[in-house]
Amino acid sequence: xxxxxxxVFMGLFVAMEVILKGFLYYQPTPTLRFTFxxxxxxxxxxxxxxxxxxIGAVLTDIISYLLHPAGPFFPGLTLSAFLxxxxxxxxLYNKKVSLIRVVIAAAVVMVxxxxxxxxxxxxxxxxxxxxxxxxxxxxxxxxxxxxVFVIYSVWRYAGKELMKYFSRKKEAV
Numbered sequence: 001x002x003x004x005x006x007x008v009f010m011g012l013f014v015a016m017e018v019i020l021k022g023f024l025y026y027q028p029t030p031t032l033r034f035t036f037x038x039x040x041x042x043x044x045x046x047x048x049x050x051x052x053x054x055i056g057a058v059l060t061d062i063i064s065y066l067l068h069p070a071g072p073f074f075p076g077l078t079l080s081a082f083l084x085x086x087x088x089x090x091x092l093y094n095k096k097v098s099l100i101r102v103v104i105a106a107a108v109v110m111v112x113x114x115x116x117x118x119x120x121x122x123x124x125x126x127x128x129x130x131x132x133x134x135x136x137x138x139x140x141x142x143x144x145x146x147x148v149f150v151i152y153s154v155w156r157y158a159g160k161e162l163m164k165y166f167s168r169k170k171e172a173v
Contacts, residue, residue, distance in 0.1 A: 006048060009162075010056050013044040017060035022068050030071060031122045031133055034143055038109060041081075042088040042151045046097055047162060050089025057081035076121035080113050087113070097159065102152045110144050 017040045025035040037060070045053035061081040065073050091105040119137050123130045 006052070010044065010048065010052060013040055014056050014059050014063065016040045017056065018064050018067065021060060021064045027070070029136065031126060031128070032137055032139065034140070036147070036150065038084055038088075038106075039147060039150045039154065041085050042092065042102075042105065042147075043154060043159070043162075045085050045088035046092045046155055046159065048089075049093045050086040053085030053089045054082035055085070057085040072125065074121060074125050076124070077118065080117050080121065083117070084109050084113055097152070097155050099148075099152050102155075103148050106144055106148045106151065110140065110147075114140050 017037050020040060021035055021037040025033055027033040041053055041057050041060075044056050048056075058078055058081055061078045087109050088105050091108070092101055095101060115134065115137055119130060119133045122128070122137075123133050126133075
């Protein structure tokens with residue numbers, strides 16, 4: 001029954017990510033998008049580990065593209081989504097979720113994936129200079145404290161209840 005429960009929760013996380021990625025965002029340019037999608041990825045990584053969080057992020061990327069494509073599909077961005085789940089999972093899964101760990105995880109994702117790898121992918125996709133895109137995408141750093149606050153607060157207040165329900169031995173009849 002634990003596998004069924006994991007699949008149900010992952011389905012809920014993917015649905016939340018699709019909503020946040022596809023409907024609740026601000027996109028001032030084609031190469032710059034502000035969203036809270038990574039908050040849900042982080043929570044799923046804390047609860048289920050890096051592999052399942054990465055798979056959930058990949059499913060979200062593909063489903064979001066199919067529902068509302070914003071530009072051409074690019075597999076590099078899907079790889080980045082998997083890496084975001086993996087990084088959050090490696091830093092936060094099966095460890096005490098402290099504020100410093102959340103800051104480290106969110107900063108690594110922001111610097112290496114959002115500002116690094118995704119900027120590179122977008123320069124390939126849109127045939128624009130990496131430096132130009134990087135300078136434009138530096139504004140994403142404003143989201144870092146907000147993401148840290150939301151991830152830490154959600155886990156602090158809802159994570160324990162989630163894990164209590166998830167780790168229950170017997171099914172409710």
